[in-house]
Amino acid sequence: MDHRRPHLSREGTSLKIGGVGAESLAKKYGTPLYVTDVGRVTDRFEEAKAALTARSRDVLISFAYKSNSTIPVVKALARRGAGATIVSVAGIELARKAGVAPGDMVFDGPSKSKEELAAAIAAGVGMINAESVQEARDADSLCRSLGSAGVRLGFRVNFGIRAETHAGLATGGREHKFGVARDEVVRFCEKEGKKLKFVRVAGIHSHIGSQVTDAGVFRRQTEEMIDLAGELESFGFKVEEFNFGGGLGFPYRSADRELPVADYAEATAGVFARSRWGGRARPVFELGRWVVADSTVLLTRVNYVKKSGRVRWALVDAGMNDFIRPALYGAYHEIVPAWTSSAKRSAASYDVAGPVCETTDVFGKARRLGVSLAQGDLLAILDAGAYGSSMSSTYNMRPLAAVAAVQDGRGGLVSRRRF
Ligand SMILES: Cc1ncc(COP(=O)(O)O)c(C=O)c1O
Structure with a gap:
């Protein structure tokens, strides 16, 4: 178990999220695939709520939908009393669908x-x-x-x-x-x-x-x-x-x-x-990031491994269109193996990059993953729950990544890959 992320666990190089194997999810729904542990979202929400309500009455946490607008997330938060901070007409519709009363919606x-x-x-x-x-x-x-x-x-x-x-x-x-x-x-x-x-x-x-x-x-x-x-x-x-x-x-x-x-x-x-x-x-x-950041991993398959000069590249099937934070802000996200064909230990380091024809389409540089990678292996980009799927686009005419939700050992598809 990862002490910072209690919803993640691993056996060898196989990662589980919310008790569900990453490889089985990736096989079933395809990659790139966002996987969100909804229980982790509500745990974080309750932690924030407890801290705020211990100090003031009548608190409203109006969750920032822009940070994560997947339906199981917003529905679970609405059931726990969250309002909705929205910034578009579709945001109003989503908040309604989630069950938020109009009086608890904030339009920014x-x-x-x-x-x-x-x-x-x-x-x-x-x-x-x-x-x-x-x-x-x-x-x-x-x-x-x-x-x-x-x-x-x-x-x-x-x-x-x-x-x-x-x-x-x-x-x-x-x-x-x-x-x-x-x-x-x-x-x-x-x-x-x-x-x-x-x-x-x-x-x-x-x-x-x-x-x-x-x-x-x-x-x-x-x-x-x-x-x-x-x-x-x-x-x-x-x-x-x-x-x-x-x-x-x-x-x-x-x-x-x-x-x-x-x-x-x-x-x-x-x-x-x-x-x-x-x-x-x-x-x-209007908390967003703090509530959802660590709830989600982005699973991505290794398409190719190649060496170019001194750099060993792991070229994966997720791109900056799926997850733009590293390219946009130089944001750091931990990357770990989620399933590998060989469990042989290795000190090799990789630059992990996507398929988009942009030099900034890189998720991490000089990452030691503990194993040597091969075509078909699965990686997980961690803490992708805030401004991940919600900031994705179809740039390069690539379909949006699929999204799955898990909780207590069970999981299901939220949206398949689509335009
Ligand atoms: C007006 C407003 N409120 C709330 C948020 C959510 O911020 P955070 O996700 O950092 O909590 C944002 C984020 O951009 C914002 O612009």
Whole structure:
């Protein structure tokens, strides 16, 4: 058993996920194949929920669907009380299918079209988080033309908080496209906010980035939100919802810095609950990555092994279109054998790469896998549950990878390879 990932186990070079053999899944459903242990997802969700509800009442974890939008995952989370943070019309449909009540849906996005805003209003989502003041005006006129009774709106506020994370994952700096500057939110609420007929400004939202592991940054975010809520109150606005975004980091390498979920909960829910807003407003957490990252492996078959100069390549059948994080962010993901024809130990190292004609289509460099690889062997790319299948594409006219779900020794296909 892998002590960091209790749902993974191995006998020799054969990997099991959720008690189901990787090779049997790969044979049955083909590769590349995402395999998710749904029990692991709900365990992580319950861990986060326990940490947050120990510090504040009325917590809503509004799972970030963009991180993993597979139906067994979102259904299992909805059954445990998760809301849904969505950013598209299809996201609303999926949340509905999962069983999330519209009031527990949060609609986010920095550049929503009028059609998207109209769909969110018509669906009766609990909160639309606006990222410009024009969006608030548009939502108001759309409510009028749709004959809607009204909508609750939060502002995603750009407090100018810089999180130490990959540049492509930081969103809270003043130079980023996200949110509305604090001053502008204040000015808008003071001058125009009360004139809106159908939009009720009722929320403050902040998401400073992903893969954040500094409790101090989350604490500062909470303090900024509390401070702004006080100022908005002085103009007669009642902040009903504090949305802390997501962003809690996941350690992809065992040596990575990790922020314990209890410390995260303290910096957000704890500080919030002790403020005068505790018990008066609902704290919302849009966690994605931390909940689902380690639930899933991407199984991929070795097509070819070849040596080129000093590099030994293992060329596999998954490509950057199936799993883009390494190519997009230089993200590190552990790669392990999932089944090999020979169990002979070897110190050989491999660069593991896909079939796409792009130099960045590489999943790992100089990886020692403990065995020598041959055509037909099966590898597992670990911790592929967040921004894995949900970020995949059909680039190179390749079908999307198949997806399977497992739990307690049983598994089934969720979606076959498809365009
Ligand atoms: C507004 C918003 N909320 C929540 C999330 C989820 O973040 P994470 O998966 O890092 O928890 C994101 C991710 O991009 C986001 O943009």
